[in-house]
Each structure stands twice: as C-alpha cells, then as structure tokens.
Amino acid sequence: MSANLQREKNRQRPAGKEPVSSPNLEKISRESDRISMLLNTGTIVSSVAHSVRNSLNAIKGAVFYLMGKYSEDETIREFMQIATDEINRIEESISDLITLSSHSSRFIETDINELIKKILFFTSFQFKNSNIKRHCMFGKIPAIRIRPFELGQAILNVLNNSIEAMGSGGVLSIKTYVDKVFGNEFIFLEITDSGPGIPPEKKLRSNLPIPTNEGKGFGLFITRKIIEDHGGNVLIESKHGVGTTVSFCLPVPDLGVPNEQPKK
Template identity: 40%
Template sequence: MWHQDRDAVAEVARSGNPLLLRDYSVICIFGKTVADIRLEPVLNQENVMGAVRVSVCASETCSRALELKGASTLIDIGKVSATLAHGVRNPLNAIKGAVVYLKHRYGSDETFVEFADIIDEEIAKLDGFITKFLSTSLLEMEKSRSDLHLLLEKVLKITSLQAQERNVRFVCDYGDVPFLEFDAFHLESAILNIVNNAIEAMGNGGTITFRTRLDTMTDRGQVTLDISDSGPGIPEGAFRTLLSPPRGNARDKGRGFGLFISREIIQHHGGHLEIINSKGNGATVRLCLPVESSHGETHAG
C-alpha cells in the first residue's frame, strides 16, 4: 500500500500521524473496487505505538458485484414470469374445454362455429407462446439471419386490432438495412412490449411511427429501429427509473417491467436500448442492433 511512492504503513508507523488515502484501488473477491483507506497508529498502555490500524471504506460497488446483482434480479424475474405463465395456462385449458363443448352443442350455427374457431385458434397461439416461453431463456437464444422488416410486419398485424380500438395509426418508414442475426421469438416479444406501451400511452387517437436506418458511424455498424408515439411523453419522475429493475408495485400496470425485459433482450443481442423523451410531444424508444454476418444483403427499402 503506497502513498507518494512511500510505504503508507511504514510512514504512519514512523510519523505517528494518521493518513487517509482517498479513492485507492484495491482488490476484492469480485475483482477491483475503489475505496477510502484510513491508517492510524494504535498505542499501547505505555502510549507507545504498537501497530497500525487499517480501515477500508468502499466508495462504490465493484463491477463484478454489480453484474451478480443484475443476474440475481433476472433470476427473480424469471421465477415470477414462470409462475405467471403457469397460472395463465390453467384457465386457458378451461376456456379451451368450454369452446369444445359449445362447438359440439351449437355446431349447427355457422356464425357461432366461425367465431368459436377463431377463439380456438387464438388459444392455440397463446398456448404455444407459453410453451416456448417456459422452455427458453435469454441465455438460450436461437439466432438466425433474418429480415427485421418481416418481423415488424408480424408485430403490426398482431397489434392492429388493439390499435384500431384506440384510433391509433401505424406509419412505417423503412430504410435499406441488412439482414440481422436475432432470435425472432425474443425480439418479437421485446418489440411487442414497446408497441403495447405506446398504444396505452396515447389514450384515444395518435400515431406510432416505425423507422429503420443503417448506421455506419459505429465500429461494427448497427441498425437502429425507432418506435415513436405522438402521446404526452414520459413524466420526468418516471423517466429516471423507467429502465431500472421493477420492484413491488412501483410499476404502473407493469409497463416498466415490459421495458426492462425489452432492454435485457436487446442487450443479449449485443445491442442497446435508448429512450428519447419529448415531454408533450411523445417518446421514442430506439433499438440499436449490431450488424453481424450481414454479407451486405439489404432490403428493397
């Protein structure tokens, strides 16, 4: 332990004066951290210094400890999500059984059968989603070289009825971007979370714009997807904690949970998520995904 190229302990022992080393880099069990270290002489009964006391006060948590804390948060979220998924499946099976009975009981009514088939089909989709949700994790992604625009069109189709009910219009502004390596199941979930939040944020009426661009200014190159709504924007108090891990009932209607999960998914794809807030003029969620193994292939635009 050194102070101005001198042994700090020896200096305190020689001078008898306490010494404070601020922001000293020390080794901890997780790696390295920064701490304030106080060294002071310890006197015996004869008032003679017999030792030097060293007190360490860490001024920040080391990076590895923060990583472990983040992993623990994700594990807790995974447990809650799995419980929720199982809880949804039970009433889903009951609904499916009821539909089978009603189709058998009122099979002569063509209109009823038509709508019962729609319900049956949607139940099958939801059941398939739950099955895949429970059998995969962010660490087990199945990435493949895919078309981001086709994935967006699927998201638009899924959310179109919800948007129509709230008089929300979708606008697409697609650029020439390369195919990307991504897990379609997880990335679709991430984008759906953002779109659903945007629809709810606008209340009745508004526009959600989807804009894709190729950014060649970064080292590897990246594709940016901006999802912008024309709502009231995000309140400043909520904006500060929007992407932090959800705690208890701190998230209104679970919106923060969805954005947090979306960010984790994007980060596991090697990208990052940004929120650009314009109070009173809506908000933009920007997804930045790295260009990897694109081989120069682009969309028609």
C-alpha cells in the same frame, strides 16, 4: 452507443461522481437483479408454461363449441375467430417459453421485419379498439441470430406502453434500417408514439421512466436487459406533450448491407 462502450464509460467514472442513490434507484437495482435471475431460470418458467397450456386447452374447447353453436351469427363468429387466433398466439408463446427455458442460449437466424409484422398482426385488435393508426417503414435489413421470443417480448413491451400512453386515438410509427455506429453496422428499430411523453421529473438519467409502486415502468427495464443481452442498446427520446421514441440498436455481422432508407 453499444452496451460495451457504455459499460467501459461507467468503469472510467471518476470517484465521487456516482449518481445519488434513492429508494427508487435501489428498487431498480433489486429489480434488475431479479430480472437477471428470471431470464436465467428455466425450471419455474417451464412449470408455469405447462400449467397455462393445460388451462388453454379447456378454453380452446369452449371456444370451438361456441363457434359451432353460433356459427350463423357473424359478429359472434368474428369474435370467436379473434379468440381462437389469440389462443393460438399464446400457445405459440408458451412453446417458445418452454424452448427458451430448455435452451436459454439458443439463437436463431431471424428476419426482424417479419417478427415485427407477426407481432403487429396479433396486436391489431388492441390498436383497432384504441383507435390508434399504425405507420410502418421496413428497411432492407439482414437476418441476424437472436432469441426471437425474448426480442418479441421486448418489442411487445414497448408497443403495450405506447398503447397505454396514447389511450384513445393517436399514431404509432415503426421504422427499421441499418446504420453504422463507430464503424460497426447496427440494425435500428424505432417505435414512435404520439402520446404525452415522459415528464422530466419522471425520467432517470438514462431517459428510462422511473418505475412506480404500481409496477409501471419496469417493462422498459426488462426490455433494456433483453437488448443488452443481445449486445445492443436501447435509446429513448421523449418530449413531454409530444411523444416518445424508443430505439433498439442490434449489432449485425459485416455483410456489406447498404444503408438504404426504409420503404413502405
């Protein structure tokens, strides 16, 4: 269901039927306001990004020095290459942050499948280290105009949650496809993990996990905000003891794209 339809349903909610408030829900409301402010504030983001970039330059220099000094040690060379790749990834993210802070409304035509593959490449070491297998089924989907950095962050939030939930071992499945909802075409991205799932007592009516005092759970609220800002919606299906599926649905223009089954 689109975010607009959901908001319309909320406006039509009968008086006296509002959800019961609680300290957690009040905290969620405050956090939602904070997230909105952060997503629309460029000055602080740009300042922090430039500061981190300066520190990365020093780290990068040290890594290059170690690669040269221990060039004959294959294991050290392999880990130094991983460090270099991660530094490059962070630098690219920082560039995106600076661009985002300067052009917060900038949308770029993007192939979401390629965006996912790029994120999986940079997180491959995390999956390998956690002994988690990945199964990907990329469907034929059109390129659409999105904010790549924001959507990438939303995907990364879900992947990090899945890795943490599964711990050591498990299977993560990713599937993309096009389908129609109320006559409109949407791109669907489904991320499924074989973790323990969200216990019923720790879920809100939206199926989002209740954020804890330690800050866990807020990542999905940030993710939902990003997807809704793209005109889409986040759907979560979780069975305790079985696993969790997080689905993004993003609207696409009417390009006559066939509803094909995903292919490996």
